[in-house]
Amino acid sequence: MSRAALLVLADGRFPAGGHAHSGGAEAAVKAGRITSAASLEDFCRGRLHTAGLVAGALAAAAALGVEPRELDAAADARTPSPALRGAARRLGRQLMRAARASWPSAELDALAGEFPKGAHQPVVLGVAARAAGLGPADAAYCAAYESVSGPATATVRLLSLDPFDATGVLARLAPELDRVADAAVEAARRVLDEGVDALPAASGPVLEIGAEWHAAWPVRLFAS
Amino acid sequence: MHLDHTHHGPAAVSADAHRPDGTRRALRIGLGGPVGSGKTATVAALCRALRDELSLAVVTNDIYTREDAEFLLREAVLPPERITAVETGACPHTAIRDDISANLEAVEDLEDEVGPLDLILVESGGDNLTATFSKGLVDAQIFVIDVAGGDDIPRKGGPGVTTADLLVVNKTDLAPYVGSDLARMAADAKAQRAELPVVFQSLRAEPGVTDVAAWVRGRLTAWAA
Numbered sequence: 001m002s003r004a005a006l007l008v009l010a011d012g013r014f015p016a017g018g019h020a021h022s023g024g025a026e027a028a029v030k031a032g033r034i035t036s037a038a039s040l041e042d043f044c045r046g047r048l049h050t051a052g053l054v055a056g057a058l059a060a061a062a063a064l065g066v067e068p069r070e071l072d073a074a075a076d077a078r079t080p081s082p083a084l085r086g087a088a089r090r091l092g093r094q095l096m097r098a099a100r101a102s103w104p105s106a107e108l109d110a111l112a113g114e115f116p117k118g119a120h121q122p123v124v125l126g127v128a129a130r131a132a133g134l135g136p137a138d139a140a141y142c143a144a145y146e147s148v149s150g151p152a153t154a155t156v157r158l159l160s161l162d163p164f165d166a167t168g169v170l171a172r173l174a175p176e177l178d179r180v181a182d183a184a185v186e187a188a189r190r191v192l193d194e195g196v197d198a199l200p201a202a203s204g205p206v207l208e209i210g211a212e213w214h215a216a217w218p219v220r221l222f223a224s
Numbered sequence: 225m226h227l228d229h230t231h232h233g234p235a236a237v238s239a240d241a242h243r244p245d246g247t248r249r250a251l252r253i254g255l256g257g258p259v260g261s262g263k264t265a266t267v268a269a270l271c272r273a274l275r276d277e278l279s280l281a282v283v284t285n286d287i288y289t290r291e292d293a294e295f296l297l298r299e300a301v302l303p304p305e306r307i308t309a310v311e312t313g314a315c316p317h318t319a320i321r322d323d324i325s326a327n328l329e330a331v332e333d334l335e336d337e338v339g340p341l342d343l344i345l346v347e348s349g350g351d352n353l354t355a356t357f358s359k360g361l362v363d364a365q366i367f368v369i370d371v372a373g374g375d376d377i378p379r380k381g382g383p384g385v386t387t388a389d390l391l392v393v394n395k396t397d398l399a400p401y402v403g404s405d406l407a408r409m410a411a412d413a414k415a416q417r418a419e420l421p422v423v424f425q426s427l428r429a430e431p432g433v434t435d436v437a438a439w440v441r442g443r444l445t446a447w448a449a
């Protein structure tokens with residue numbers, strides 16, 4: 001196993017489709033909830049402890065070898081918004097392509113065969129981490145970090161926010177990211193004994209509602 | 225490494241000339257170029273010129289709307305199921321060059337759902353002179369500029385003008401009104417591109433898209449050979 005594979009998987013330029021998604025930031029900007037670096041930080045903190053924690057636990061469980069089909073159903077159950085479920089599957093499909101090209105593996109092939117239109121992105125991320133020789137903590141870190149780096153990058157484009165301020169937000173969230181990743185891995189380990197009901201089910205209702213609102217706009221910069 | 229010969233499921237990679245079932249996939253041609261140069265108009269004209277002889281589909285990459293796809297639908301150049309719009313997250317060049325996954329899914333879904341296809345045209349959102357398509361997404365690319373964007377564009381060069389498989393200088397009908405010197409544009413393009421072809425066209429007058437359509441037919445012949 002190569003620890004450096006984590007850098008490849010977590011790189012914002014890993015070609016897995018994330019650049020076209022704002023992680024809810026476009027809706028939050030339009031609604032006036034993100035207007036500055038400070039409100040971006042609040043938004044990211046909320047997302048990290050809800051969607052980020054769930055994604056981290058799903059990814060860690062998949063990296064531990066929990067049955068992807070069960071995890072995918074658990075992800076559906078934890079994602080009320082149909083628009084967000086659709087976005088998660090599209091991103092999962094895109095990640096699948098990049099992961100199979102990067103770390104060819106029978107498990108990834110099997111997952112692609114079972115979900116030709118895409119499984120939830122964190123599930124694919126966990127299986128990809130496994131294929132790359134990485135562990136559950138690595139997968140959880142990737143998923144949790146993506147839950148905040150996506151909105152931060154999108155906000156730089158949407159508000160012309162100073163990119164140094166946006167990066168500062170991410171750096172300040174790092175200690176919380178550590179705690180979320182730890183909690184995610186702990187939950188994932190419990191899944192091995194207790195099943196997928198042990199996964200966290202935190203959710204941000206405004207994120208879900210915002211995603212439905214955003215999906216109905218005729219004109220938008222980001223896909224979600 | 226091509227796992228698909230041994231495993232089932234969709235293809236792992238993109239640029240393979242064959243689909244998972246072993247058949248040859250459609251030729252993919254990208255159309256890029258600055259905003260408003262006539263990419264969608266060229267796509268529409270190509271569809272009208274080729275749709276009776278070929279099985280065609282189109283992928284559009286609008287920057288923040290579905291205007292291009294909706295224009296093609298309104299003009300009824302192809303049945304709606306043959307036109308797909310990809311969302312690009314404020315960065316059209318990323319979607320055609322650095323992270324082509326959404327576009328690859330669009331072309332593969334078109335082949336699965338309305339195939340077999342001979343040709344898929346992929347229109348980029350209007351961008352700058354450096355935007356080019358990845359070889360993982362398209363087999364050949366057309367860069368469309370127009371005479372109204374300034375007759376110094378061929379001289380300025382840039383990856384699109386210099387390296388595209390075909391350079392189209394569109395809206396020649398406007399040259400007298402905007403004071404563009406077509407001879408100078410042709411000479412500059414020749415200097416930048418050496419042997420690579422250049423077509424000057426106006427879609428407002430005969431023969432319209434004829435030369436570009438002939439070039440596309442030539443690429444198809446080479447692809448099928």
Ligand SMILES: Nc1nc2c(ncn2[C@@H]2O[C@H](COP(=O)(O)OP(=O)(O)OP(=O)(O)O)[C@@H](O)[C@H]2O)c(=O)[nH]1
Binds near residue numbers: 263350425
């Ligand atoms: N006069 C003239 N107008 C043209 C010609 N070709 C296209 N146009 C017009 O130029 C405008 C822009 O054309 P489009 O085809 O939408 O340009 P585009 O490159 O697809 O634009 P974006 O996708 O927004 O970057 C439209 O109003 C077209 O009707 C031409 O040959 N001559």
Ligand SMILES: [Mg+2]
Binds near residue numbers: 264265
């Ligand atoms: Mg267009």
